[in-house]
Amino acid sequence: MRKLANHVYKSIFRIGWPKDERAATKAMVSSITLHVHPPKVRPAALKFRATWALGIISVVLAGALTATGVYLMFYYYPHPDVAWRSMKDLAFVVPFGVVTRNLHRWGAHAMVAIVTLHMLRVFLSGGYKPPREANWVAGVGLWVLTLALSFTGYLLPWDQLAYWAVTVGANMAGAVPWLGKPLRILLLGDMTVGEAALLRFYVLHCVLLPLLLFGLVGFHLFRVRKDGGLVVAEHDPETLAAKPGFRLPSWPHLVYRELIVGLLTTAALLALALVANAPLEPLADPSRTPNPAKAPWYFLGIQELAHWSAFWGGVFIPALTVAVLCALPYVDRHLHGVGRYFPRERRLASGLFLAFALFFSVVTVIGTLFRGPAWALMWWPN
Amino acid sequence: MTPREDRWLHAVFAFASVAIVGLVGVAVAREWTRPLSIDQRLVPALGVVDRCITCHDEAKHPGQMLEQHPVERFGCTICHGGQGLATSAKAAHEASPDWERPLFTKAERDAACGTCHVGSAAPIARVAAGRKALADRGCAGCHTIAGVAPPNHAPELDGLRDKVSPAWVRAWLTDPGKLDPAHKMPTFRLTRPEIDALVAFLWTLPGAPMRPMPAEPAGDADRGKTALAKVRCATCHKFEGRGGDFGPDLGLAGVKVRSAWLWNYLTDTHRVHPKTRMPGFKLPPQDAADIVAYAAEQWVPDTGVLPWQAFEGDVDPKLAAKGLQLFADHGCGTCHFVAGARAAPSAPALDRLGDRRLTDLSRTTQGRMLPDVPAWVAQKVQAPQAFDSAGAAPSKMPTFPNVTPEEALAMGIAVASQHASPPPEPWIRHHEPAPFVPPPGETGQLVERFRCISCHRFNGQGGDVSRIPLDNVGARLRQGWLERFLREPVTVRMDQAERMPILGMTDEEAKRLAAWLETAFGDGRIGPAPVFLPNDATEGKALYALNKCGQCHVGDGGGTMKGPTLDGAAQRLDPGYVVALLRDPAVVPENRHVGLRLPDAVARPLAAYVLSLPGASPWPDAPH
Known part of the structure; x- marks a missing residue:
């Protein structure tokens, strides 16, 4: 019996618990889950400040969102007549319904923020430069997918908040010249947000966008490894102090750290989900427009800009932002100061990028907190 | 990696693991406090999912209400409000950001009855009283209210200039209560220049179809008083401080109406005032002249209005145009029909006020929030200016005379029973009595002239001057007796102050009306004459x-x-x-x-x- 158990174990885990560096390397290579990691990593790449763990946190959040999302799908009906009541059932009768919805909601907000910060970090350390250009573009794609996932999920509770946020979002999409109207109809399946839009958003949110995300995440992680691992400074004092080419085995150094980040992220999210309830407003009522009607917070910067000019603020700047982000690695190609934050050689790039990020943060904060009825400025957030 | 770094990592790992175990423990513990099983009543057609019976025992419901409203057919929240889906007392009973309607107040519960029990004769006292008040007060003139007809007996204003003096109109628009304590018209908050503009506009309207009043022989006030008594005007009108208050106080007629108009009104009522509720009298010219003489002597000095005086000078067309604008803005035309003036409802529709959330309702000037929709409406009816805010234009809603708090609340309840999407038809009970339909032809013309329904009730509707309803009157009274009575009404009920007036019917007319009453107002429950035994x-x-x-x-x-x-x-x-x-x-x-x-x-x-x-x-x- 023991023999059989041993046989089964060996059939799955070909290498046992690694006892030496050689076995550890073998373990990393032979396991599909661990194989996305390199067998060995540079010590500098293990430093917290090299990544702030933002990429791993994003992956953990994506995993948590998938798990909670599947649970929610068991109880959710994507039809206006019952969608909101599904939220009520989650709140009142479904076991762990409240905490699951909270985890999903806060996890989604966190993921939007973390993925954005991840992009900021990669930019600041020059991680988009050759040979990582394509992976940066893939990252931009993942950022857009994250926003799209969050936006499509926003509608599903079918409450006033969801309905009007998505109405505003769809209206902003409608401001695109020529393509705006067809784009809106393609998105909503109708002239206004209704049952067709709810079904479309549901399918996008639960099937199409997650599939794209998973695929692109696979590509992204694979390319991290194939492009030479994390970007670290060639002239990092610590790297220099070590022997050239010195590597630590990923097992346990990298894997353990990842595990800790995963646990911490989970704990933080769980704590948040137990303390704060996901917002829910009254049932969507197309005849009762809240004043002001606001998009989800991550689009409020765009809404704020769109308030100044529907085309320039709502279409041109966002489109230009994505275009510039994608073109960036093919324009800014010199390798000076890569792997360090704010190196002298990249003062202009860092400054411009930070200025833009700051600008967008400020308009987002204004749009979120300081805009009252009729989009009038309020000096005191309510 | 240094041992120090390793120790640090182990500590964080341990912390995170313990934290997760603890947090999961909290989540499980919370799950434990929820009821393990819930009971619910589902009424899909009403959209009802009521879990109230998880805690409440419907068998202990007080009163007999559930006998006719079983919970399995109605649920709980239809009558009680609150959040039926909830499984905790707080969520079920109270308002929250996602549930704006807490348990109903007493007034809201009555309004909830009125949601299904539609019609003016709904068997809920406050709903029926409120609906009656909404109709009587003419609310439907300015507001759209489902099931409430716009008012239809305000005097038409064509011919007003031949009836009253500008001074009287000014005094009336300033404070009608001073001229007629029992008046029906609400008071609009008008400024003096606005009133002048309205008067100018009213004086551009066509005159009344008057026939000249003969100068000779002159009327005699003493004979006039006798004539008034003979016709029994006191049944509806007060004079010398006594009489009914169904019609205007005749003591005030002396300062109100022009003598020539009154004479025309008495000799052919409907010619000069077709919409009045008063029967069409055709008094002999001499009687009319006597009554006019009597009325002219009735002074009420403290109203400050002098007897009839002509409009001084010419009407300023600019002022009149402004008056027309005011007339339209205040919705006067919805009660007083005037050709060429807008008569569409000018105030917010009330047909879905029952759906309003408290947060949607305006607060009073002092920032007070009313406890429910009925109370808000009641406040609005009693003192619309209570909601005026400093920056905005004052409310155009007028103040209504002699509204008691009970009546105002009943009106609020009736209004709060109106919803955009009422329950489906199988749940609706109609309580709208069949209206009085006048017969065709000549008889119909007589009914139109004598306006029986102004005083008598039929099927629960109509005037309440008379205690004798017209329902099955034909089966109750003998035709021959009816015929004589119509021509020459006598006193049957000694205790009644109101007596049927002498309508001045001819034999022919009385015969025709009696025959109609006898045939059209039968009753299957009243059998033929019984066979009496000798003893x-x-x-x-x-x-x-x-x-x-x-x-x-x-x-x-x-x-x-x-x-x-x-x-x-x-x-x-x-x-x-x-x-x-x-x-x-x-x-x-x-x-x-x-x-x-x-x-x-x-x-x-x-x-x-x-x-x-x-x-x-x-x-x-x-x-x-």
């Missing part, structure tokens, strides 16, 4: 005493005058009706026999006795 009348005499009929009725030389006199009842009453009434008083609406249900063996002899009581005809000349 029924004798037996009935004892029963009459036994049942103490004399406590209310005059008959056979005794009794009191609370009820109609029974002497000579056979001339008046249909024998079948007397028996039917004694068996079941419900055959006549509003009958005071309530609860007196006699078996056949008692009713028949009693009827025989009553019908045998002798009495002289009130019309000595009449053959019978």
Whole structure:
């Protein structure tokens, strides 16, 4: 019996618990889950400040969102007549319904923020430069997918908040010249947000966008490894102090750290989900427009800009932002100061990028907190 | 990696693991506090998912309400409000950001009854009273309210300039209560220049179709007073401080109407005021002139309005145009029809006010929030200016005269029973009595002229001057008697102050109307004349005493005058009706026999006795 158990174990885990560096390397290579990691990593790449763990946190959040999302799908009906009541059932009768919805909601907000910060970090350390250009573009794609996932999920509770946020979002999409109207109809399946839009958003949110995300995440992680691992400074004092080419085995150094980040992220999210309830407003009522009607917070910067000019603020700047982000690695190609934050050689790039990020943060904060009825400025957030 | 770094990592790992275990523990513990099983009532057609019975026992519901409203058909929240889906007391009973309607207040519960029980005669006292008040107060003139008809008996203003003086109109628009304490028209908060503009506009309207009042012979005030008494004007009008308050106080007519107009009104009422509720009188010119003379003597000095005076100078067209604008803005045209002035509802529709959330309702000037929609409406009715805010234009809503807090709240309840999407038809109960339909042809013209329904009730509707409803009147009274009565009404109920006026019918007209009443107002519950047995009348005499009929009725030389006199009842009453009434008083609406249900063996002899009581005809000349 023991023999059989041993046989089964060996059939799955070909290498046992690694006892030496050689076995550890073998373990990393032979396991599909661990194989996305390199067998060995540079010590500098293990430093917290090299990544702030933002990429791993994003992956953990994506995993948590998938798990909670599947649970929610068991109880959710994507039809206006019952969608909101599904939220009520989650709140009142479904076991762990409240905490699951909270985890999903806060996890989604966190993921939007973390993925954005991840992009900021990669930019600041020059991680988009050759040979990582394509992976940066893939990252931009993942950022857009994250926003799209969050936006499509926003509608599903079918409450006033969801309905009007998505109405505003769809209206902003409608401001695109020529393509705006067809784009809106393609998105909503109708002239206004209704049952067709709810079904479309549901399918996008639960099937199409997650599939794209998973695929692109696979590509992204694979390319991290194939492009030479994390970007670290060639002239990092610590790297220099070590022997050239010195590597630590990923097992346990990298894997353990990842595990800790995963646990911490989970704990933080769980704590948040137990303390704060996901917002829910009254049932969507197309005849009762809240004043002001606001998009989800991550689009409020765009809404704020769109308030100044529907085309320039709502279409041109966002489109230009994505275009510039994608073109960036093919324009800014010199390798000076890569792997360090704010190196002298990249003062202009860092400054411009930070200025833009700051600008967008400020308009987002204004749009979120300081805009009252009729989009009038309020000096005191309510 | 240094050992220090490793220790640090292990500490964080341990912390995170413990934290997760602890947090999962909290989540599980929370799950534990929820009811393990829930009970619910589902009524899919009403969208009801009520989990109230998880905690509440419906068998302990007080009163008999659930007998007719079983929970399995209605759920709980239809009547009680609150969040039926909730499984905790707080969420079920209170408002929250996602649930704006907490448990209903008492007034909201009444309004909830009115959601299904539609119609003016809904069997919920406050709903019915509110709907009646909404109709009587003319709310539907400015607001759209489902099931409430716009007012239709305000005087038309064409011809106003021939009726009253500009000074009177000014005083009326400033404070109608001063001129007529029983007035119906609400007070609009108008400024002096606005009133002047309105008067200018009213004086551009066409005049009344007046016939000249003969100067000779002059009227005589003393004879006028006699004429008023003869026609029984006091049934509806007050003069010298006495009389009914259905119509305007005649004591004020002297300062209100122009003599020539009053003379025209009395000699051919509907010619100068087609929409009045008053029957069309055609008094002899001399009687009319006498009454006009009497009215001119009736001074009420403290109103500050002088007797009729012509409009000074010419009407300023600019001012009149401004007046027309004001007339339209204040929705005057919805009650007082004027050709060329807008008459569409000008105020917010009230047909979905029941859906309003408290947070949607305006607060008072002091920032007070009303406890529910009925209270908000009541406040609005009693003092609309209470909601005016400093920056905005004041509310155009007028103040209504003599509204009691109860009436205002009833109006609020009636308004709060209106929803954008009422329950499906199987749950709706209609309580709209069949309207009074005048007959076609010549009889119809007579009914239109004498306006029976202004004073008499039919099917629960109509005026309340008379206590005699028209329902089954034909089955109750003998045709011959009706005929004489219409021509020359006599007193049947000594205790009634209101007596039928002398309408001045010709024989022909009375005959026609009596025939119509006899045929169109029958009743299947009232059978043909019974066959009385020889000793029924004798037996009935004892029963009459036994049942103490004399406590209310005059008959056979005794009794009191609370009820109609029974002497000579056979001339008046249909024998079948007397028996039917004694068996079941419900055959006549509003009958005071309530609860007196006699078996056949008692009713028949009693009827025989009553019908045998002798009495002289009130019309000595009449053959019978």
